[in-house]
Amino acid sequence: MCQEVCYCRMGFITYIKHEMGYKLKIGVISPNDPREWVRAVNTEMMLKHETLLINVLRVHGYEVVRGGEGLPANEQLAWNTGLVIKHVKNVAKHKPDVLILNQGSWTFPYDSVDAVKLFEKETGDIARVVIFSHKETKVPGLVAGMAVGGALKRLGIPYVLCYGDIEHDGEAINRLFKILEFHEQRVRAAPKVKEVTSQLPYQKYLAFGGMALKMATATTDVDLWQKVFGVSYDNLGQSVLKDRALGMVKWYDKPGTGRFEIIDDRVQEAFNMIHGKGVGKVELGQPEVLNLNKLVYQISLYYAAYDIIAEHNATFAGIKCQDELSANECTACIATAYLNNDVDPAGHDKLIIPTACENDMDSALTQLILYMMSGKPVGFGDFRDISNGTLIIMNCGQHPPYYFGTTDEAPLAKLARVEYMPQEIFYRAGGAAVRGRTPGGELITVARLARENLRYVLVATVVETIEVDPDEHERYNYAWPMIKGKLFIPEDTMIDMWPCNHLAFTYGDYTAHLVEFAHRLDIGFKVFDRNGLEYTKPS
Structure with a gap:
C-alpha cells in the first residue's frame, strides 16, 4: 500500500513541477522535552523520528527546511525558548509554505505555540500548520500533538493533526500527503485570495427591502461587515x-394583467427571444399564476434591478421578494436568476452581479467572494434534501441559466434549456420560476458565511453533480430548478456543519481558496475537501 501511495504522490509532484514550475517548500520544527534526564534518554529516538519524516517528504519531491540544520549536536532539537527562536529563524529565512510541528514524543506545548507565533513574525505571513505526531505506543507522541493542538486552538490558530507510524503506516503517509496536497492548492490560490481581500473594500451591497420571512440568518450587522470584510452597504x-x-412597460390594467405596451427596447428584445424565438420553454399556467403579461413584468423587474444597481455603484445585491412582490406583483425569480448569470434574457453578455433571494446578506457576500475567486456566475440555493449520500439543492425558483449546462457550453445553448414554470402556491401574485437541471460530472463548491455567537465563520465543501432526470421534479417542488450533488462527507456531518438553510455555489473546487481566505481574514472556518478531510479554525 505504501509503495502504491508513494508512486501516486511521486506522480503528483512530478506533474506539479512540470505543469506549475513549483514544488511545495516545507519547514520542519522538532521540539523536545527541556528536562535533561528526559533528553538523555529520548534524543536519539526523537532525531530518528524527525529523519524518517524528512526522508519521506524529500523522496516524494518536497523541499524540506529543517530547523536544527547546521546547529551543534545538542541543539538539533528545539528544547528551550532560545533554540525555538534559532530553529524558527533557520526555517523562516527560506519562506516555507507549510510549517510542520514534529512531535516525536512529549514536548512542552508552549514551545510549539511560540514557534508558530515567531514563524508568522519572521515571515510576515500566515502559518499553514501541520502537527505530525509519531505513533509509538510507549512514548506520548499523540499526547504531545493533541496538547499542542489544544494550545493553538485556544488562540484561534488553525492546524491539521496527522498521527501515524511514518516508517510503516501507509495510511498515515497517504493522509499526510493529502493534507500537503491541499496546502499546495492553498499556496497556488494565495495570489488570487490576496487580490480578492484587497478588492473587498471596493465592493458595495444594495439591499432591495428588509428581512424576509423572519429569517434571522438572512440579516447581518453592516458595521461588522465593514469591520471584518470592508464592504459597503446601501x-x-x-x-x-x-x-x-413600471416605467419600462405601459400597463392599461393592473401591472402583470391585461393589455400592455413595452417601452424599453431591452424588455422587448428579451420577450421576443423567449416568446417569439422560443429560446427557452414557457409553460403557461392558470392566468393568475403565469401568463405572458406576468412574464413581461418579471423581465422588466430584471432590467430595473440591473439599472438601479449600476446607478448606485453596487457590485452585489439582495432582493427581499417575499411578500411585497411575490404576493402582490410577481416573483423576482427572473431578476435574481439573470443578475447572477453571464448573459441577460436576450442572450447578451453582461456583468455578473451576485444576488441573493430573500435579501440574504451573508449568502450574497459568499456569492460575491466565490465570484471574485472564480470569475464565474454564482448561485443561491436551499438545502432541500440529503439522502443516499446526495445533496439536493433547490430554491424558490431561480438558478442562473449558466448551471443548466456544462462550463464549456455556449450561453445560448443553456438559455434554450430554461423552463419558465408557473410558480408554486407560496407566491400569491404568481410569475415564472426559472427551472433547469445541472448536468452530472461537474464539481461544485458550496459555501456559506454565517455568524456563530455573533462571530463570523465560513463553511464549505465540494460535491460532484449527478445527472437529474426531468421526472425527478415530481418528487420535489415541480416548478423549481435542481442540482444533485454527491457528497464526499457523511450526511449528518453536512447537516451539522451548515449554519442555516441557504448556500452559495459555483462550478469548480474552491475549498482551498476559501480556507486561505478565511485564514487570512482571521475568521473561523470549517471546510471539508474532496478527500473528506476537515480544515477548521475556531470562530
Whole structure:
C-alpha cells in the first residue's frame, strides 16, 4: 500500500513541477522535552523520528527546511525558548509554505505555540500548520500533538493533526500527503485570495427591502461587515424596483394583467427571444399564476434591478421578494436568476452581479467572494434534501441559466434549456420560476458565511453533480430548478456543519481558496475537501 501511495504522490509532484514550475517548500520544527534526564534518554529516538519524516517528504519531491540544520549536536532539537527562536529563524529565512510541528514524543506545548507565533513574525505571513505526531505506543507522541493542538486552538490558530507510524503506516503517509496536497492548492490560490481581500473594500451591497420571512440568518450587522470584510452597504425599498419596472412597460390594467405596451427596447428584445424565438420553454399556467403579461413584468423587474444597481455603484445585491412582490406583483425569480448569470434574457453578455433571494446578506457576500475567486456566475440555493449520500439543492425558483449546462457550453445553448414554470402556491401574485437541471460530472463548491455567537465563520465543501432526470421534479417542488450533488462527507456531518438553510455555489473546487481566505481574514472556518478531510479554525 505504501509503495502504491508513494508512486501516486511521486506522480503528483512530478506533474506539479512540470505543469506549475513549483514544488511545495516545507519547514520542519522538532521540539523536545527541556528536562535533561528526559533528553538523555529520548534524543536519539526523537532525531530518528524527525529523519524518517524528512526522508519521506524529500523522496516524494518536497523541499524540506529543517530547523536544527547546521546547529551543534545538542541543539538539533528545539528544547528551550532560545533554540525555538534559532530553529524558527533557520526555517523562516527560506519562506516555507507549510510549517510542520514534529512531535516525536512529549514536548512542552508552549514551545510549539511560540514557534508558530515567531514563524508568522519572521515571515510576515500566515502559518499553514501541520502537527505530525509519531505513533509509538510507549512514548506520548499523540499526547504531545493533541496538547499542542489544544494550545493553538485556544488562540484561534488553525492546524491539521496527522498521527501515524511514518516508517510503516501507509495510511498515515497517504493522509499526510493529502493534507500537503491541499496546502499546495492553498499556496497556488494565495495570489488570487490576496487580490480578492484587497478588492473587498471596493465592493458595495444594495439591499432591495428588509428581512424576509423572519429569517434571522438572512440579516447581518453592516458595521461588522465593514469591520471584518470592508464592504459597503446601501438599502432601497422594493417600491423603487417596482416603480422603475413600471416605467419600462405601459400597463392599461393592473401591472402583470391585461393589455400592455413595452417601452424599453431591452424588455422587448428579451420577450421576443423567449416568446417569439422560443429560446427557452414557457409553460403557461392558470392566468393568475403565469401568463405572458406576468412574464413581461418579471423581465422588466430584471432590467430595473440591473439599472438601479449600476446607478448606485453596487457590485452585489439582495432582493427581499417575499411578500411585497411575490404576493402582490410577481416573483423576482427572473431578476435574481439573470443578475447572477453571464448573459441577460436576450442572450447578451453582461456583468455578473451576485444576488441573493430573500435579501440574504451573508449568502450574497459568499456569492460575491466565490465570484471574485472564480470569475464565474454564482448561485443561491436551499438545502432541500440529503439522502443516499446526495445533496439536493433547490430554491424558490431561480438558478442562473449558466448551471443548466456544462462550463464549456455556449450561453445560448443553456438559455434554450430554461423552463419558465408557473410558480408554486407560496407566491400569491404568481410569475415564472426559472427551472433547469445541472448536468452530472461537474464539481461544485458550496459555501456559506454565517455568524456563530455573533462571530463570523465560513463553511464549505465540494460535491460532484449527478445527472437529474426531468421526472425527478415530481418528487420535489415541480416548478423549481435542481442540482444533485454527491457528497464526499457523511450526511449528518453536512447537516451539522451548515449554519442555516441557504448556500452559495459555483462550478469548480474552491475549498482551498476559501480556507486561505478565511485564514487570512482571521475568521473561523470549517471546510471539508474532496478527500473528506476537515480544515477548521475556531470562530
